Amino acid sequence: MKYQSTRSDYTTSDLEAVVKGIAPDGGLFIDPHVKSIRFDWQGCLEKDAYGMAVQILSALLPGYENMEALVNSGYSGKFDTDKLTPLVQVGDDYVLELFHGPTAAFKDVALSMLPQLITAAKKQLGQDETTLILTATSGDTGKAALEGFRDVEGTKIVVFYPDGGVSPIQRAQMATQRGGNVHVCAVRGNFDDCQTGVKNAFARIAEENLTAGKGVELSSANSINIGRLAPQVTYYFIAYAELLRAGKISLGDKVDYVVPTGNFGDILAGYYAKLLGLPVGMLICASNSNKVLTDFFTTGRYDANRDFYRTTSPSMDILVSSNLERMLFLASDGDTELVAGCMRALSEKRCYEFPQELMKKLRESFGAGSCTEAEAGEAIKAVYDAYGYLMDPHTAVAWKAAGEYKAESGTKAPVVVLSTASPFKFPTAVLDAIGEAADGDEFGQMEKLAGVTGLEIPKGLAELRELPVLHEDVIDKEDLIDYVLSKF
Ligand SMILES: *Cc1c(COP(=O)(O)O)cnc(C)c1O
Numbered sequence: 001m002k003y004q005s006t007r008s009d010y011t012t013s014d015l016e017a018v019v020k021g022i023a024p025d026g027g028l029f030i031d032p033h034v035k036s037i038r039f040d041w042q043g044c045l046e047k048d049a050y051g052m053a054v055q056i057l058s059a060l061l062p063g064y065e066n067m068e069a070l071v072n073s074g075y076s077g078k079f080d081t082d083k084l085t086p087l088v089q090v091g092d093d094y095v096l097e098l099f100h101g102p103t104a105a106f107k108d109v110a111l112s113m114l115p116q117l118i119t120a121a122k123k124q125l126g127q128d129e130t131t132l133i134l135t136a137t138s139g140d141t142g143k144a145a146l147e148g149f150r151d152v153e154g155t156k157i158v159v160f161y162p163d164g165g166v167s168p169i170q171r172a173q174m175a176t177q178r179g180g181n182v183h184v185c186a187v188r189g190n191f192d193d194c195q196t197g198v199k200n201a202f203a204r205i206a207e208e209n210l211t212a213g214k215g216v217e218l219s220s221a222n223s224i225n226i227g228r229l230a231p232q233v234t235y236y237f238i239a240y241a242e243l244l245r246a247g248k249i250s251l252g253d254k255v256d257y258v259v260p261t262g263n264f265g266d267i268l269a270g271y272y273a274k275l276l277g278l279p280v281g282m283l284i285c286a287s288n289s290n291k292v293l294t295d296f297f298t299t300g301r302y303d304a305n306r307d308f309y310r311t312t313s314p315s316m317d318i319l320v321s322s323n324l325e326r327m328l329f330l331a332s333d334g335d336t337e338l339v340a341g342c343m344r345a346l347s348e349k350r351c352y353e354f355p356q357e358l359m360k361k362l363r364e365s366f367g368a369g370s371c372t373e374a375e376a377g378e379a380i381k382a383v384y385d386a387y388g389y390l391m392d393p394h395t396a397v398a399w400k401a402a403g404e405y406k407a408e409s410g411t412k413a414p415v416v417v418l419s420t421a422s423p424f425k426f427p428t429a430v431l432d433a434i435g436e437a438a439d440g441d442e443f444g445q446m447e448k449l450a451g452v453t454g455l456e457i458p459k460g461l462a463e464l465r466e467l468p469v470l471h472e473d474v475i476d477k478e479d480l481i482d483y484v485l486s487k488f
Contacts, residue, residue, distance in 0.1 A: 003029040003226065006329040007340040014063040015121035018114075018227040019131065021220030024206055026199070026343070029226050030326050031060070032334050034275055041277035042251065045241045049084040050075060052241070053113075053234045059276065060230040061117070063124070070120055074113040074231075078102050080458075085109065085235040087242040087416070090389045093402065094416045096239045096257075099392075103173060104422040104458040105315070106266065107144035110223070110231040114145075115152045117227040118219060122154065127217070133157040134201060134484060135221040136194035138262065139170040140315045140421065142184070143177070145221040150179030157221070158183040158487050160194040163474055166314060168442045169425055169461065176467035183487055184471035187480060190308060192320050197480035198222070204481060214488045223265030224322050232269035233276065239416045240278055248414060254281035256415045258402040260394040261285045261293060262316040264323035266418065271327065271365060281413070284367045286401035288313045291370035293321055298368065300359040302342070303351040311373055312393040312429035315420070320346065331358045367409075369401030376400065380423075380433035390453055393429045395419040424449060424457050 003017040004010060007027030012020065017029035031037075037059055044055045050071050058067045075084065080100045088095045101108025118131055131154060135145050142159040149157040159174060163186035166174075174184045187194050202218060205211060211218065223229060236257065243249045257280065259267040267285050274280035287294045289309040296302045304319040311317055328339050331354075338355075345352035354362075371379070379396040383389050391399060398417045406415065423430045427445035431438040436452055438445050443465045450457050475483055 002032070004032050006030055006325050006336065007343060008336055014061045014226070015125055018061065018117050018121045018225065019125065019127065019217065019219060021218070021222075021225045022199075022202055026203060027336075027340070028224050028323070028325050030329055034060070034272065035330070037276060039276040041237075044237055045244060049082065049234065049238050052237045053231065056233050056237065056276065057113070057230055060233065060272070061227070064117070064120060065124060066120075070113070070116040074116045078108070078112050083238065085238050087239050088389070090383060090387050093414050094239070094243070095389070095391070095395065095419045096235060096416050097419050098235060099419065099422045099458075101144070102147050102460050103140070103143045104425050104461055105140035105144060106418070106420040107140050108147070109235060110228045111141070111144040111148040111221060113231040114221055114225065114227045115148045115155065119152060119154060128154070129215050129217040131155045131219050132216050132487065133219050133221045134198050135159045136191065136198040137161045137166075138191040138315050138317060139166040141222065143170065143173040146174060146177040146179065146182050146184070149221070150177070150182055152181070156181045156183070156487065158185065158484060160185050160187050160198060160480065162186070162190045162194055163188050165190055165310065165317070167426060169427075169446075169464065170314075172464045172467075173460075175469045175471045176464060177470065183473075185473040185475055185483055187475055187477050189477040191318060192308075193477045195222070195320065195322070197477050201481045201484050205484070210485065211488070216488050222322070223263050229265055229269055229272070229323070232266060233272045236270050236273035236280065237278055243414070243416075252279055253413070254279045256281040256284065256405070256411065256413065258284040258286055258398045258405065258415055258417045260313065260316060260398040260418065260420050261287060262318040262321065264293070264321045264327065266420065267366075268323050268327055271330070274365065282367050282405070282409075283365055284369060284398075284401055284405050286398040287368070287370045288316050288376065288397050289370070289372060290317050290319055292319050293324070294368040294370040296324075296354075296368075297363065297366055300354050300356055301351065302346065302354065304346070305350045312376060312426060313397050315394060316397065327362070328354060331362050367405055369404045371397040371400040377429070377433040380430060381435065384434050390423045390430065390434075390455060391419065392421040392423040392426050394421050396433075422458050422461070424461050
């Protein structure tokens with residue numbers, strides 16, 4: 001199976017694509033023939049969650065010899081339900097809870113699998129270098145990656161997060177991370193600085209061949225790795241199968257999904273589900289005040305020259321949305337020159353224009369909406385008051401976009417809102433929203449939230465306060481490469 005770069009005709013195998021993470025020309029690896037994969041999507045819907053994951057991952061990454069074993073070791077015992085991502089009815093609509101894994105955020109679905117995929121690929125390829133995973137995080141990826149890779153043989157992981165740019169709980173989750181192969185480092189800057197720093201580190205280390213003779217290979221756990229994207233396709237099928245089983249839809253009915261979006265990985269997985277045959281209707285891309293994607297879908301102009309806001313949904317505080325690159329590739333039928341040109345403009349001028357005729361094609365599958373801080377808070381309160389269901393601020397952004405989409409389109413069909421984090425990860429914003437005083441530190445607030453709502457704090461969050469801090473490094477963004485080199 002051939003994968004190729006989104007920016008050139010550089011090709012590699014699916015196994016190599018997972019191990020490398022990113023193409024040497026800075027492009028993202030993609031299967032150029034993903035649109036013509038033959039897939040028994042109806043058969044897939046009859047399986048349980050693990051079975052769906054096996055079938056989907058085998059289709060997208062056919063080079064693996066034993067996907068069933070990988071899925072079992074990736075997920076067994078890590079999620080609090082064998083459904084992986086349960087679907088909950090809330091009013092007339094549905095919330096797909098993606099936060100039942102070890103770190104209470106949706107990234108666990110992919111990052112429980114990625115270490116399995118990387119180590120199995122290396123084994124099949126006969127590679128025995130240590131894989132050094134470099135990851136930039138706006139909060140949730142970091143912890144989920146650390147947890148996924150902790151003490152996985154033949155791997156080391158370095159996570160960079162924006163100093164002061166993640167919530168106290170997210171920070172505590174990372175700073176207390178155990179494991180003999182993990183490094184965590186704060187960077188003075190925002191998430192885009194971390195992400196750019198990591199990309200530059202990859203580029204320079206490759207250019208100057210700095211890994212030579214070190215027994216180290218670099219890879220990425222960011223959603224630019226195809227091994228991150230592929231496992232996320234599963235829960236679009238899980239939601240559809242649940243709706244079928246509950247008799248809410250008939251086989252073949254289209255279902256719309258609304259996705260709180262930052263780096264465009266989660267929603268792109270929805271598009272992959274559609275390519276595999278799942279009757280996906282519209283995919284609604286929901287942004288917070290950093291609404292660069294909403295503006296892109298409206299105008300065709302991607303423009304990161306704008307104020308950056310720190311919001312109550314920090315995992316979506318992103319201006320350079322890296323997975324959109326794959327969508328540009330797919331929308332242009334693999335026009336690598338066009339994609340490379342857009343990405344060059346993005347890095348030089350922080351903006352690009354995508355051709356209007358291709359935007360028209362994109363808009364057949366994607367809608368977009370944005371949500372202010374006040375609106376997110378109002379959505380949390382309205383849903384809690386009306387249905388007793390508590391959403392986190394990221395989910396609230398999507399809920400608001402869902403309401404707008406339903407009003408504008410007039411659709412009577414249920415929509416599925418993807419819920420990307422437990423409300424307990426963001427207790428200050430959630431308490432504020434439901435009109436309770438958010439006094440004291442976040443740990444006290446979690447307890448208060450549990451008391452007020454009668455809900456249980458996820459286990460991984462409840463124990464945080466007692467754990468010792470093990471990581472305290474803070475660096476300037478210019479020093480990121482040196483920090484990486486010091487971990488070889
Ligand atoms: C990462 C994250 C998102 C955004 O997902 P993308 O794949 O980057 O679009 C949304 N919500 C939460 C809680 C996240 O952790």
